[in-house]
Amino acid sequence: MPRPELKEITFTIDGREVKAPENMILVDAAKHGDVDIPVFCYEPKLGAPVGACRMCLVEIEGIPKLQTGCSTPVKDGMVVHTATDRVKEAQQAVVEFLLINHPLDCPVCDKGGECPLQDISFGWGGGKTRFIEPKRHFQKPLELSPLIAIDRERCILCYRCVRFSQELSEDYQLILHERGAATFVGTFDGHPYVAPFSGNIIELCPVGALTSRPYRFRARPWDIEGSGSVCALCPGQCNVTFTVRDDRVLRVLARENEGVDDGWLCDRGRFAYQAIHVDERITTPLFRDGGVLRPVSWERALDEAASLLKKAGPRVGALAGGGTTNEEGFLLQRLMREVIGSQHLDASGVNPDDLWTLLDPELQATVPDLEFAHTVLVLGTEPVDDMPIIDLRIRKGVRRNRVKLAVATPRPSSLDANAELSLRYAPGGEGALVAALTAAVYGGDVVAPAEAAGADADAVRALAELLRTGGGDAPGDVVIVWGTSMLQTDGGAVAPALLKLTAGLNVRGREGAGLLAVPASANERGLLEAGVAPGMAPGFGEVPEGEAYHVEGIAAALRAGDLTALYLMHEDPLRDRPGSAGWDHALEKTTAVIAHAQFLSPGLEAHANVIFPAESYAEKEGTITHTDGRVQRLRPAIGRQGETRAEWWILGELAKRLGSDLGVLTGAMASKQLFDAVPFYKGLTLDAIGGKGLRWPADPDAVAAYPVPPESRRDSGYEAVPTPNGRLRLGTFRSIWASSEVEASPALKFLAPRQQVEMAPADARRLGVRHGEKVLVGSGGDGTTVEATVTLRDAALPGSVFLQTGITNNAANVLDGPLVEIRKA
Numbered sequence: 001m002p003r004p005e006l007k008e009i010t011f012t013i014d015g016r017e018v019k020a021p022e023n024m025i026l027v028d029a030a031k032h033g034d035v036d037i038p039v040f041c042y043e044p045k046l047g048a049p050v051g052a053c054r055m056c057l058v059e060i061e062g063i064p065k066l067q068t069g070c071s072t073p074v075k076d077g078m079v080v081h082t083a084t085d086r087v088k089e090a091q092q093a094v095v096e097f098l099l100i101n102h103p104l105d106c107p108v109c110d111k112g113g114e115c116p117l118q119d120i121s122f123g124w125g126g127g128k129t130r131f132i133e134p135k136r137h138f139q140k141p142l143e144l145s146p147l148i149a150i151d152r153e154r155c156i157l158c159y160r161c162v163r164f165s166q167e168l169s170e171d172y173q174l175i176l177h178e179r180g181a182a183t184f185v186g187t188f189d190g191h192p193y194v195a196p197f198s199g200n201i202i203e204l205c206p207v208g209a210l211t212s213r214p215y216r217f218r219a220r221p222w223d224i225e226g227s228g229s230v231c232a233l234c235p236g237q238c239n240v241t242f243t244v245r246d247d248r249v250l251r252v253l254a255r256e257n258e259g260v261d262d263g264w265l266c267d268r269g270r271f272a273y274q275a276i277h278v279d280e281r282i283t284t285p286l287f288r289d290g291g292v293l294r295p296v297s298w299e300r301a302l303d304e305a306a307s308l309l310k311k312a313g314p315r316v317g318a319l320a321g322g323g324t325t326n327e328e329g330f331l332l333q334r335l336m337r338e339v340i341g342s343q344h345l346d347a348s349g350v351n352p353d354d355l356w357t358l359l360d361p362e363l364q365a366t367v368p369d370l371e372f373a374h375t376v377l378v379l380g381t382e383p384v385d386d387m388p389i390i391d392l393r394i395r396k397g398v399r400r401n402r403v404k405l406a407v408a409t410p411r412p413s414s415l416d417a418n419a420e421l422s423l424r425y426a427p428g429g430e431g432a433l434v435a436a437l438t439a440a441v442y443g444g445d446v447v448a449p450a451e452a453a454g455a456d457a458d459a460v461r462a463l464a465e466l467l468r469t470g471g472g473d474a475p476g477d478v479v480i481v482w483g484t485s486m487l488q489t490d491g492g493a494v495a496p497a498l499l500k501l502t503a504g505l506n507v508r509g510r511e512g513a514g515l516l517a518v519p520a521s522a523n524e525r526g527l528l529e530a531g532v533a534p535g536m537a538p539g540f541g542e543v544p545e546g547e548a549y550h551v552e553g554i555a556a557a558l559r560a561g562d563l564t565a566l567y568l569m570h571e572d573p574l575r576d577r578p579g580s581a582g583w584d585h586a587l588e589k590t591t592a593v594i595a596h597a598q599f600l601s602p603g604l605e606a607h608a609n610v611i612f613p614a615e616s617y618a619e620k621e622g623t624i625t626h627t628d629g630r631v632q633r634l635r636p637a638i639g640r641q642g643e644t645r646a647e648w649w650i651l652g653e654l655a656k657r658l659g660s661d662l663g664v665l666t667g668a669m670a671s672k673q674l675f676d677a678v679p680f681y682k683g684l685t686l687d688a689i690g691g692k693g694l695r696w697p698a699d700p701d702a703v704a705a706y707p708v709p710p711e712s713r714r715d716s717g718y719e720a721v722p723t724p725n726g727r728l729r730l731g732t733f734r735s736i737w738a739s740s741e742v743e744a745s746p747a748l749k750f751l752a753p754r755q756q757v758e759m760a761p762a763d764a765r766r767l768g769v770r771h772g773e774k775v776l777v778g779s780g781g782d783g784t785t786v787e788a789t790v791t792l793r794d795a796a797l798p799g800s801v802f803l804q805t806g807i808t809n810n811a812a813n814v815l816d817g818p819l820v821e822i823r824k825a
Contacts (some may be wrong), residue, residue, distance in 0.1 A: 003372045006021040006022070007021065007022045008020070008021060008022070008752075009021075009022045009074065009075065009076035009077075009254060010076060010077070010081065010638060011029070011074050011075065011076065011077065011078040011079070011355065012077075012078070012079045012080065013029075013030055013033050013035050013080040013082065014033075014035055014080070014081060014082055014083055015080075015113065016033050016378070016383075017033075017537045017553065018030070018032050018033035019032065019039055020032045020072070020074055022073075022075070023038070023073040023074065023078065023624070024073065024074055025042075025044070025069075025070060025072070025073060025074075026056075026058065026069070026070070026072045026073070026074050026080065027039055027042055027056055027069045027070050028044060030069065030080070030082070031580040035082060035495055036582070037056050037058060037069045037070075037082055038055050038056060038091065038120045038123065038124050038609070039053070039055055039056045039069075039070055039116070040053035040055050040098075040116065040156060040206045041055075041070070041158040041159055041160060042056060042070035042160045043160055043204060043441055045168075045262065045263055045264075046160065046162075046163050046164065046167065046168065046204075047167060047377060047399070047400060047509060049068070049071040049169075049524045050071075050159055050163070051068040051071045052158060052159050053094070053155070053156065053158055054068060054090075054094050054097075055091065055095075055097075055120065055124075056068050056069035056070045056095050057069070057087060057090045057091060057094070058072075058080055058081065058082050058087060059080070059081040059082075059087050060072070060078065060079065060080050060081075060627055061078075061079040061081075062079075063082075064084065066087065068172070069711075070286070071379070075133050077676055080107050081660060082145055086335055089125075091124045091125075092125055092126035092315045093123065093126075095120060095121055095124060095125035095126065096118070096125070096126060096129050096130070096131075098156050099121065099125075099129060100129070100135070101136045102117070102135075102153070102154060102207070103151075103153050103154060103197070104133060104148075105138075105151070105154065105208065105538065106118065107554075108217075109154070109215055109216065110206040110208055110211045110212075110215065111207060111208030112208070112218055112220065112221075113221035113222060114207060114221045115155070115205040115206075115207060116207070117207045119204060121437055121563070122391070123687060125269060125628070126779045129378045129415060130821060132309060135751070136153055136185075136603045138151075138152040138153045138375075140152065140153060141211070141216075142212070143192065144185075144186075144187070144192065144193050144205070144210070144486055145193040145194055146192060146213070146747065146750055147198065147199065147200060147212065147213055147214070147267065147271060147747055147748075148198060148199070148202060148210055148211070148212065148213060148505050149210075149212075149213050149216060150185065150209055150210055150211075151208060151209050151211070152184050152185070152209070152505075154207050154208050154209040155184065155185060155207065155209040155759070156207055156209070157176070157183055157185075157204070157478045158205075158207075160176055160201070160204040160206070161184060161185060161201035161205060161210060162174045162175060162696060163202055164197075164200055164201055165193075165195075165201070167399065167543045168197075168200075168264075168392060168395065168396070169195060169196070169197040169198075169200075169392065169395075170395055170418075171195040171198075172188065173187045173188055173191075173195060173505075174186070174187060174188075174193060174265070175188050180451050185209075185336070187308035187416060188457065191531065193733075193789075194751075195267075196266050196267055196268075196384055196388055196391075197266055197388070197392065198267055199212070199263075199265065199266075199271060200264050200265060200270075203253060203254060206407075207254070212251065212271075213530060213655035213747065214251075214274060214746070215243075215250055215251045216246070217748065218250045218251075219243070219245045219250055223245050223714075224243050224244060224245045224250065225243075225244045225245070226240050226241045226242070226243060226244070226253075227241065227242045227244055227635065227636075227637035227638075228240070228242075228635065228691055229253050229617070229618065229633075229634055229637055229723045230617075230624065230626055230633070230634055230693075231242075231252070231265070231617065231634045232268040232322075232323055232325075232522050232523065232617035232620070233268060233269055233272060233522065233617065233739065233741060234266075234322075234386075234387060234528060234736075235266070235270070235322070235386070235387045235518060235519040235521070235522050235524065235627055236266070236269070236389040236390065236521065236524075236630055237255070237257040237260060237626050237628075237630075237672065238254070238257075238260060238261035238263065238264075238266075238269055238314075238387055238389055238525075239254070239257040239260055239261055239691075240252050240254065240255050240265065240269065240376070241253045241254075241255045241630075241636035241694070242254065242273070242618055242638070243264065243629075244637055244638055246821060247638050247639050247823075248276075248277055248638065249271070249273045249276055249277070249618050249637060249638055249816055250276050252265070252270050252271070252273045253265075254270075254444060255691075257692050257693070258368065258369060258387075258430065259366065259367060259630065259692070259693070259695070260324075260367060260626060260630065260632075260693070261389050262389070262393060262396070262511065264392055265388060265389075265525070265735065266387070266388035266389060266746070267441075267748070267751075268736055268737065268741070268742060269388075271745060271747045271748050272739070272741040272742060272745050272748060273618065273745075274597070274744070274745035274746055275599075275616070275740070275741040275742075275744035275745045275749070276616045276619075276638075276641065276733075277351075277641070278744045278745070278746070280599055280744055280745070281598055281599060281613075281641065281642075281792075282597055282600060282611060282613045282711060283355070283597060283613050283641045283642025283643055283644050284299055284601065284613060284642055284643045285300075285301030285302075285610070285611065285612055285643070286295075286301070286302055286600075286608070286610070286611040287300060287304050287419060287609070288608065288609045293600070293605065293608065296596065297541040297625065298325060298643065298645065299584070301610055301612065302650070302653050302657060303657065304609070304610055305594045305609075305610040305612075305654060306654050306657035306658055308565060308591075308592035308594060308609060309340060309565060309567075309592070309594070309658060311565075311591075311592070312340075312563075312564045312565035312591070312592055313340070313341070314340060314341040314342045315342070315345040315563045315564045315565065315642060315736075316336065316340050316342045316344070316347075316560065316563065316564075316565040316566070316567060317342070317345065317549060317554035317557065317558065317563045317565070317566050317567070318336050318344065318345035318532075318552065318567040318568075318569070319345070319346060319347070319554065319566070319567070319569070319573060320332060320333060320346075320347040320520075320527055320532045320569045320570065320571060321347070321447055321521060321570035321571035321576060322520075322521025322522030322524065322570070323522060323570035323614070323617065324347070324523060324532075324570050325523065325525070325526070325528040325620060325622035325623060325624055326529070326530045326622060326623045326624060326671075326674055327530075327622040327623065327635060327648055327667065327670040327671055327672065327673075327674055328569065328622065328647050328648060328651065329347065329523075329526065329527040329530040329532040329569075330530040330531060330532075330666065330670065330673065330674045330677065331648055331651040331652065331662060331670060331673075332345065332532060332651060333345055333530065333531040333532050333537075333538070333568055334565070334655075334659075334662055335651050335653075335654060335655050336567070337409055337543065337663070339654075339655045339658050339659070339662075340658065341546070341662040342410070343511065343534065343535065343543060343544075343546055343548035343549075343771060344534065344548060344549040344553070344557070344563060345532055345533070345534065345548075345567075346532065346533060346534055346549075346550045346551045346554065346805055347521070347522070347524060347527035347528065347532040347533065348484065348519075348524050348527070348528060348551075349488060349520070349550065349551035349552070350358030350484060350487035350488055350550075350786065351495070351550075352528060352533035352535070352536045352550075352610065353493055353709070353710055354487050354492060354494075354495035354810075355484060355495075355524075355528055356365060356528070356536075356540050356709045356710075357495060357499060357527075357592060357709040357710070358482075358485045358495055358498060358499070358515060358517065358557070359517065359629075360706070361506050361696075361697035361701070361702075361706055362509045362514075362627060362797055363502055363507065363508055363514045363704045364429070364514050364515060364516070364628055364629055364697050364766070365479045365480075365503055365507075365512070365513060365515060365516040365538075365628065366515035366516070366628045366695070367390060367393060367514065367516070368393075368629060369461045369477070369512050369516070370390060370393045370396075370397050370403075370479055370481070370516070371393060371396055371397040371400070371401055371403070372396050372397065372401055372477070372512060373403055373476070373477040373478060373479040373512060373513060374403070374404060374405070374470035374476025374477050374478065374700050375399065375403070375404045375406065375466060375467055375470045375477075375478045375479075376394060376403055376405050376406070376478075376480075376481060377406045377407075377467060377478065377479070377480045378394070378406070378407045378408070378409065378410070378413065378415060378419075378461075378477045378482040379408050379434075379480055379481065379482040379483070379486075379524075380408070380409060380410075380430050380482055380485070380486040381409070381481065381482065381483030381485070381486075381518040382411065382733060383411065383414075383415065383481065383518065384414045384415075384733060385733060385735055386518045386520075386719040386734070387518045387519075387627075387707045388736055389516075390516075391414065391415070391482065392496055394415060394418070395415070395418060395575075396499075396787070397653055397691075398418045402418050404470055405418050405419045405420060406420060406422075406423070406463055406466055406467070407419045407420055407422045407423065408420045408422075408423040408425065408433065408437075408463060409423075409424070409425075409623040409798065410424065410425055410426060410427040410429070410731050410732055410797065411427075411731060411758065411796070411802050412424075412634070412758075412793050412794075412796055414463050416795060419461055420466060421459070421463055421466055422457070422708075422795070423455060423459045423460065424455065424604075424795070424796075424797040425453040425454050425455035426453060426454025426455075426721040426723050426728055426729050426731075426797060426799065426800055427721070427730065427731025427732075427800055427802070427818075428719075428722075428729070428731075429451075429452065429454050429455065429720075429721040430486040430489050430493075430817055431453075431489065431492075431493030431494045431497060431718040431719065432449045432450070432452035432453035432455075432493070432718040432720065433449070433450075433453035433455055433460070434459045434497035434498050434501060434719045435449040435452075435453075435493065435497045436449035436450040436452075436453060436455065436457070437460055437463060437464055437501060437620055438497050438501045439502045440460050440461045440463070440464030440465075440503060441464045441467065441468065441501060441504035441505065442500075442727075443466040444502055444511065444818055446460055446461055449718060451720075452607040452718055452719070452720035452721065453718075453720075453721065454635055454721050454729075454797065454799070454800075458606040467505055468505070468802050471504065477507075477510065477513035478505050478507055478513050479513060479514060480498075480501075480514075480515050480516070481516050481518060482498065482515060482517060482518065483517075483518045483520070484517050484520050486518050486520065487535070487677050488578075491718055493718040493719070494727060497718070498515070500755040502515060504513050510603070513650065514677060514690060516627065516628060517627045519627055520615070520625065520715070522624070523624040523625060524627075525625045525626070525627055525629070526623070526624050526625030526631075528611070528680070529625060529680075529681075530674060531677075531680055533659070534548035534550045534553070535548040538674070538677040538678050539677060539679045539680065539681070539707065540706075540707045540709075541679075541707070545668055549563070551573075552576060552579075554566070554586075555573070555579070555583055555651065556581055556586075557590055558587070558589055558590050559582065559585055559586045561589065563590075563593070563818075564590065564591045564592065565590065565591060565592035565593070566586075566587070566590050566592070566593050566594070567594050568593065568594065568595040568596065568597075568604075568608075569596045569647075570596055570597070570614060570781070571594075572595075572603045572604060573586075573587075573598070573599045573601030573603070573795075573815075574587070574601070574602070575603060575714055575811065577615055577813065577818070578805070578813045578814060580734075580811065580813045580814050581782070581784065581816070582810065583603075584603075585604075587603070587607040588607070590607070592609050592610075593608045593609050594610045594611075594612075595606050595608045595610070595611045595612070595695040596611075596612045596613075596614040597611055597612075597613075597614050597641065598613070598616060598740070599740045599744060601740065601808075606631035607776065608680075609621070611651050612645075612647070613641075613642065613643065614643040614644070614647065615644055615646065615647060616641075618636070618637045618638055618639045619636050619637070619638060619639070619641070619644065620636060620647075621634060621635060621636050621646070621668075622634050622648070622667060622670070623671060623674070623686075623689065625694075626693065626709055628695060628697070629695050629696050629697040629698075630693040630694065630695040630696075631681070631684060631689055631693055631694050631696060632689065632693035632694075633686060633689045633690070633691075645774050647668060648664055648670045649664075650668055651664075651703060652664045652665075664737065668686060668701065669747070678697055678704040679705040679706070679707065680702040680703070680706045681696065681700070682701075682702070682704070682705060683702075683807040684696070687811065690739075702737055703756070722818050722819055723820075724799045724819060725805075727819040727820060727821050728759070728763060728799060728800060728801045728819065728820055728821070728822065729799055729800040729801070729815035729817075729818060729819060729820075730777075730779070730800075730801060730802075730803065730812070730815060730818055730819065730820045731800055731801065731802040731803075732802065732803055732804070732805045732812045732813070733755045733802055733803075733805070734804065734805050734806040735804055735806070737751040737752060737753050738752075738753055738804060738805070738806035738807050738808065743808065752807075752808075753766070753804055754789065754804060754807070754809075754810075755786060755787065755788040755789070755791055755804055755807060755809070755810040755812070756789045756790070756791045756793065756803075756804065756812070757775060757788040757789070757801050757802070757803055757822065758791045758792075758793050758796060758801060758802040758803075759790065759791075759792065759793070759796055759800075759801045759802075759822075760792070760794075760796040760798040760799075760800075761801065762791065762798045763798055763801070764790060764792055767822055768824075769790050769822065769824060770792075771789065771790055771791065771792045772789060772790060773789070773790045773824065773825075774787060774788070774790075774825035775788055775789075775790055775822050775823065775824055775825055776788075776822070776823050776824070776825050777801070777803060777815065777820050777821070777822050778820060778821055778823075779817055779819065779820050779821075780819075780820075780821060784812045784814055784815060784816075784818075786803060786811075786812060786814060786815060787810050787825055788803060788810065801822070803815070
């Protein structure tokens with residue numbers, strides 16, 4: 001549905017006339033007149049009010065009884081009183097009632113000093129009670145989960161946490177047990193509350209009933225400082241506030257940005273801050289001496305790295321991971337191109353022309369469009385794993401605005417239950433699937449490409465019809481959420497087919513519709529725009545003609561000896577890239593590996609010559625670019641740990657030792673160089689970006705400066721997925737918990753995933769394996785196998801299995817595929 005049109009009305013509150021949108025909830029409308037109505041159960045992010053706590057009672061002329069301000073929409077001419085004796089008496093009675101059994105824990109409660117119950121008790125309470133009976137007592141605290149503690153005697157039964165679980169994240173784990181005075185919050189089955197977004201209930205709780213176990217008793221509000229920044233752990237780039245005490249991050253809170261995160265965080269973003277301060281973190285330069293990595297001084301590390309780069313000359317390749325800022329990527333490509341003379345650098349692993357074309361600002365949708373589009377298609381990505389925060393946004397659109405959701409993925413999706421239509425296709429069949437969908441939209445042959453994708457032709461036609469009509473009689477706004485990892489498959493057929501599909505759906509230049517990419521890494525778009533791509537300068541400019549290797553080409557050139565050195569920035573190809581066996585061989589042949597890293601992975605420990613300690617996202621300064629084109633600013637919340645130094649400084653020092661000066665003395669100077677070099681960043685400044693970021697595709701001048709993407713030189717031909725012939729097609733996925741930060745964080749270690757093989761029950765019966773059984777998965781040839789636990793999924797496509805990548809042990813990227821065999825361990 002389209003965004004609602006706001007009609008302004010005038011109402012009177014406490015004797016003053018106030019203008020507000022018609023039908024806005026009275027509690028929110030009152031703020032337009034600087035009137036604060038106290039609430040406990042009401043939270044606009046939770047949706048429709050429930051009126052459970054009665055704290056917001058007000059008097060409305062013409063209505064004999066007091067009304068709840070949280071469930072009353074304002075109307076033109078309405079007259080409201082919030083400070084009459086009648087209202088005050090009611091509010092004092094509610095506070096008195098809530099405090100009957102509330103313990104006097106304020107001196108030791110983590111919420112003390114930032115507690116709405118304290119504030120409302122002082123502001124609207126009567127200051128006395130008629131109750132003298134002993135208060136109730138429960139065992140405290142109880143472990144609601146390994147991350148969350150609950151003090152049941154503090155709970156005022158506002159229902160916020162239960163509503164979040166049931167209505168927003170839709171994990172349906174929290175409920176209210178018992179009734180009346182015996183009511184308490186718990187999980188439905190008594191098991192711990194473990195879910196991707198569980199930590200949000202800590203912030204939602206208006207009292208100290210739900211507290212963070214990692215933060216519990218660590219600090220008081222007068223001991224801490226809040227520092228706003230951006231979470232750079234995944235492509236969601238949620239806005240956060242770091243709670244800092246004594247130069248340590250003790251907590252991460254959501255910092256609401258409606259255009260990005262809607263005020264929510266996933267548990268990885270909320271709790272992985274612990275990895276900043278663990279002992280395993282690299283905080284001093286390391287150099288391989290006598291076959292062993294040893295701590296050395298900065299001078300020696302820089303000299304040795306410069307010597308290795310100078311010796312390799314132009315035969316250096318570079319890879320940048322998602323934790324790299326725009327400025328670091330920009331300086332890295334300057335170091336490679338201007339100083340070393342190499343064009344072999346990459347960040348995404350896909351054809352940059354394809355990505356450039358699909359990121360055209362005329363085709364871009366925004367995150368809020370997911371709430372108001374007529375139809376949303378999730379194509380080739382699992383949002384809860386790949387970009388968690390938009391999972392909540394999609395659910396919100398379906399729940400509140402009746403958005404029609406369609407899901408087309410090879411692996412069963414957590415959004416299937418919300419979808420009007422779910423379609424499965426075989427892994428690797430993305431190009432054929434989009435070709436079939438395009439044919440259905442244009443009225444061409446659907447059967448052949450659908451069969452090539454391993455999909456049902458009738459389901460493809462039904463999906464096309466849903467996209468065309470939005471389930472109604474006329475076409476509407478369509479947002480396609482697609483995974484950029486699709487561009488790595490099917491010989492590049494996805495991009496031209498997807499462009500043709502957008503033309504058929506008429507989304508170009510249409511506000512509220514378009515493409516929304518889910519990047520494979522946190523800052524994929526920003527690094528592409530900063531020039532970290534083969535054969536492409538900053539701002540999609542031209543570079544001198546010559547060979548420029550992408551990720552796979554760099555690995556092949558290292559194996560062949562055409563490249564002799566590799567520069568890794570927040571990247572471990574053995575863990576992060578497919579084909580780890582080939583990468584292992586490439587690194588063995590490489591004479592010099594220079595890396596920026598926070599943790600010493602097995603791959604770096606075995607192959608790196610020099611390792612520079614990398615900054616965490618709480619220590620960085622610079623910018624990153626959201627997938628919808630919003631440039632956001634990272635601000636340092638704490639000092640750099642140990643001997644860690646700014647990475648823009650490291651790149652500048654290496655350039656000096658190689659005979660050039662990048663002209664960067666501060667982080668702000670690096671930002672200015674970037675903004676000047678990218679045509680559509682012209683006029684951008686750190687002050688203009690501010691705390692909420694600046695979405696450059698919303699600026700007509702920036703859009704006009706966007707270079708015209710080249711027309712695809714490929715047709716939309718596609719490849720058929722391989723026939724299993726008794727074996728199984730291999731698909732891969734990366735869990736939200738598959739990261740070094742999760743493995744290093746004491747609170748999150750229990751979530752670090754172990755390898756599992758997801759398969760259809762029919763395949764399990766044929767192979768004689770059961771759910772939970774250990775099996776070996778191998779692709780044949782070299783005899784490499786992966787040990788995994790069988791996980792059966794009813795919605796899985798028969799003939800295909802899925803394994804995890806990005807994990808430390810038994811990762812799927814050691815298998816070549818595309819077909820695998822399974823046998824009992």
